[in-house]
Amino acid sequence: MTATCDLLLTNAIVLTMDETFTVHASSSVAIAGESIVAVGPDAQMYEAVETVDCRGRVVMPGLVNAHTHVPMALLRGLADDLRLDVWLMGYMMPVEREFVSPDFVRLGTRLGCAEMIRSGVTCFADMYYFEEAVAEATAAAGMRALCAQTVLRFPTPDAASYEDSLARARDFIERWRGHALIVPAPAPHAPYTCTPDILRSCAELAVEFDVPLHIHLSETELEVEESRRTHGMPVVPWVKKQGLFDAKVLAAHCVHVDDGEMRALKHANVGVAHNPTSNLKLGAGVAPVARMLELGLNVGIGTDGAASNNDLDMFEETRLAALLAKGVSGDPTALPARDALAMATRGGARAMHTDHLTGTLEAGKRADLIVVDLDRLHNVPAFRRDPNGIYAQIVYASKSTDVVDVMCNGRWLMRDRTLLTLDEAELREAARLEARRVDVFLSGREISVLQKLVAVGGAVEQESFEVQVKARVPSAEQVLAVIAGKAVTVIRSSHYHQYDTYWSFDDAEQGWLRYREDEFLDEAGKVTSARARLTLTGRTREEAFGAVLLSRSRYFAPAAHSVRFYREYFRPAAEHVVEKDRRRWLLVYRGVEFYLHLDRLLNPPSDGYFIEVKSRTWSRRDARDKAAVIAELLALFGTSPDDTISDGYVTLAAGGTGSLG
Numbered sequence: 001m002t003a004t005c006d007l008l009l010t011n012a013i014v015l016t017m018d019e020t021f022t023v024h025a026s027s028s029v030a031i032a033g034e035s036i037v038a039v040g041p042d043a044q045m046y047e048a049v050e051t052v053d054c055r056g057r058v059v060m061p062g063l064v065n066a067h068t069h070v071p072m073a074l075l076r077g078l079a080d081d082l083r084l085d086v087w088l089m090g091y092m093m094p095v096e097r098e099f100v101s102p103d104f105v106r107l108g109t110r111l112g113c114a115e116m117i118r119s120g121v122t123c124f125a126d127m128y129y130f131e132e133a134v135a136e137a138t139a140a141a142g143m144r145a146l147c148a149q150t151v152l153r154f155p156t157p158d159a160a161s162y163e164d165s166l167a168r169a170r171d172f173i174e175r176w177r178g179h180a181l182i183v184p185a186p187a188p189h190a191p192y193t194c195t196p197d198i199l200r201s202c203a204e205l206a207v208e209f210d211v212p213l214h215i216h217l218s219e220t221e222l223e224v225e226e227s228r229r230t231h232g233m234p235v236v237p238w239v240k241k242q243g244l245f246d247a248k249v250l251a252a253h254c255v256h257v258d259d260g261e262m263r264a265l266k267h268a269n270v271g272v273a274h275n276p277t278s279n280l281k282l283g284a285g286v287a288p289v290a291r292m293l294e295l296g297l298n299v300g301i302g303t304d305g306a307a308s309n310n311d312l313d314m315f316e317e318t319r320l321a322a323l324l325a326k327g328v329s330g331d332p333t334a335l336p337a338r339d340a341l342a343m344a345t346r347g348g349a350r351a352m353h354t355d356h357l358t359g360t361l362e363a364g365k366r367a368d369l370i371v372v373d374l375d376r377l378h379n380v381p382a383f384r385r386d387p388n389g390i391y392a393q394i395v396y397a398s399k400s401t402d403v404v405d406v407m408c409n410g411r412w413l414m415r416d417r418t419l420l421t422l423d424e425a426e427l428r429e430a431a432r433l434e435a436r437r438v439d440v441f442l443s444g445r446e447i448s449v450l451q452k453l454v455a456v457g458g459a460v461e462q463e464s465f466e467v468q469v470k471a472r473v474p475s476a477e478q479v480l481a482v483i484a485g486k487a488v489t490v491i492r493s494s495h496y497h498q499y500d501t502y503w504s505f506d507d508a509e510q511g512w513l514r515y516r517e518d519e520f521l522d523e524a525g526k527v528t529s530a531r532a533r534l535t536l537t538g539r540t541r542e543e544a545f546g547a548v549l550l551s552r553s554r555y556f557a558p559a560a561h562s563v564r565f566y567r568e569y570f571r572p573a574a575e576h577v578v579e580k581d582r583r584r585w586l587l588v589y590r591g592v593e594f595y596l597h598l599d600r601l602l603n604p605p606s607d608g609y610f611i612e613v614k615s616r617t618w619s620r621r622d623a624r625d626k627a628a629v630i631a632e633l634l635a636l637f638g639t640s641p642d643d644t645i646s647d648g649y650v651t652l653a654a655g656g657t658g659s660l661g
């Protein structure tokens with residue numbers, strides 16, 4: 001008796017990518033509804049409603065993009081050749097805060113899906129905001145996806161707080177669970193952007209609904225160093241300690257993991273997504289994938305978002321994975337083409353914990369497959385002596401443009417290179433319009449240091465006025481004697497090592513930006529704590545009362561990033577560094593509170609001591625009165641105001657707020 005099916009693909013080279021790498025030369029795949037019912041000789045027993053002749057072509061599983069941020073297709077080429085933190089915190093996140101909405105996400109997803117279908121991808125693992133919009137657009141495009149809702153410890157485009165984003169993730173999972181194409185999941189973004197509580201809550205959520213959990217792990221050396229410093233251990237054992245591995249985890253990157261960590265990942269059945277282009281482009285390094293495969297980990301290949309790649313081409317990614325493994329090990333037998341292609345199909349599906357549905361051509365799996373034309377000029381001739389030759393043809397010579405037909409869940413998404421579920425022309429035009437809006441926003445920001453400061457977060461306008469004076473003093477002893485004496489009352493004192501980096505810009509109107517790092521010292525001169533701040537100050541003095549200056553500080557931000565981050569982000573025209581040993585007192589003299597700094601310049605080195613006296617002020621009259629008291633105080637120290645001390649030395653402290661009446 002002959003069985004019947006809906007569709008029979010015949011005369012194809014069938015790469016099943018199953019456990020034993022079965023290849024059927026000139027054979028068939030039988031499909032009924034959304035599933036594969038038979039492959040190879042078994043399929044030839046079927047009679048079909050429709051038959052497609054695939055002579056000269058390969059039929060293989062659709063590629064699995066194991067890690068991406070699909071809506072970021074809209075941010076492709078937004079900022080390149082920057083270090084990871086500048087790229088992420090300086091460009092991606094500010095633009096996302098401004099533009100990411102359900103409509104943006106829907107458009108970006110459709111653009112990304114169109115590109116992926118064209119290059120033979122049928123399934124991907126996503127992580128983004130408004131994930132329900134990603135899921136809707138993906139399902140409408142007919143693709144399969146693990147859609148993971150991002151949870152972060154700071155506000156995101158779709159949630160004001162972490163509690164909100166967790167509630168959003170729960171709601172999303174509840175509504176999309178059991179969908180034919182979409183597997184919903186929570187995505188705590190990364191250990192360094194989450195709290196232990198977020199990691200735990202996300203793992204509990206994933207366990208509760210029996211869905212996977214998507215996260216970035218050990219992407220950079222810096223991340224691992226910081227984990228060692230703050231938690232006393234590298235990233236993998238730390239997240240394990242937080243209970244993360246109770247869930248079915250898909251971990252992107254895992255670039256900096258040691259053998260013990262790889263074994264821990266294996267033991268917890270954590271799937272790994274290897275993202276070679278993104279890791280190279282952002283200078284993160286190369287993940288030890290050959291070793292991971294040796295240890296039996298489920299490793300897939302991902303493109304990461306289009307903003308860090310800059311395309312979603314899995315053919316390119318698979319080839320790079322194979323070449324890179326050889327290049328870094330000096331061993332051309334590392335990661336052969338066959339294993340690389342297995343990573344891009346079965347391995348990715350396993351890493352995503354969706355291999356019961358997709359990743360191989362086997363009876364019972366969903367019909368997620370592609371037809372690849374091997375008869376292009378760049379791929380002839382072909383040798384059939386070595387059974388692995390076909391894998392080399394696909395991995396080393398085929399291009400994504402050789403994909404002719406794409407089917408997902410039994411539905412054609414592309415036939416003869418024409419997309420069937422998405423309108424390419426419309427997407428191109430809509431994406432161009434969106435890019436113009438982002439360009440306008442960023443251009444506006446780039447012309448102002450203040451706007452750029454606001455864009456990286458935390459900047460507050462903190463206008464404060466103060467009178468201040470600087471002077472050389474003949475000796476530190478005389479100053480210390482006055483402080484110890486009866487004329488002044490000391491409220492508190494501190495001692496620190498101060499590193500100031502001043503940046504100026506081509507446009508002098510932008511003012512000075514100062515990055516200040518204070519290391520507080522105890523009596524023995526040991527560092528007890530440190531802090532860093534950014535201050536943007538105007539160049540102009542408000543007014544001078546003799547040598548006593550009235551100055552105004554403008555904007556103030558905690559410096560959450562390194563000095564190098566800010567240097568690369570702000571791109572100043574000039575930099576100069578001042579390093580000093582500073583003793584600081586808050587004291588009262590004649591009923592007025594003053595800050596007194598006794599400084600010894602270490603860099604640029606200078607003999608002798610300097611003092612700075614300053615007091616906050618609220619009105620011109622108050623400023624004038626305080627200037628007179630300062631002059632008396634200076635006389636006690638045996639000095640007088642000296643306005644010739646260089647500008648770079650002038651430090652304009654930001655205090656409370658106040659307006660000058």
Ligand SMILES: [Zn+2]
Pocket residue numbers: 067068069216252304305
């Ligand atoms: Zn990523």
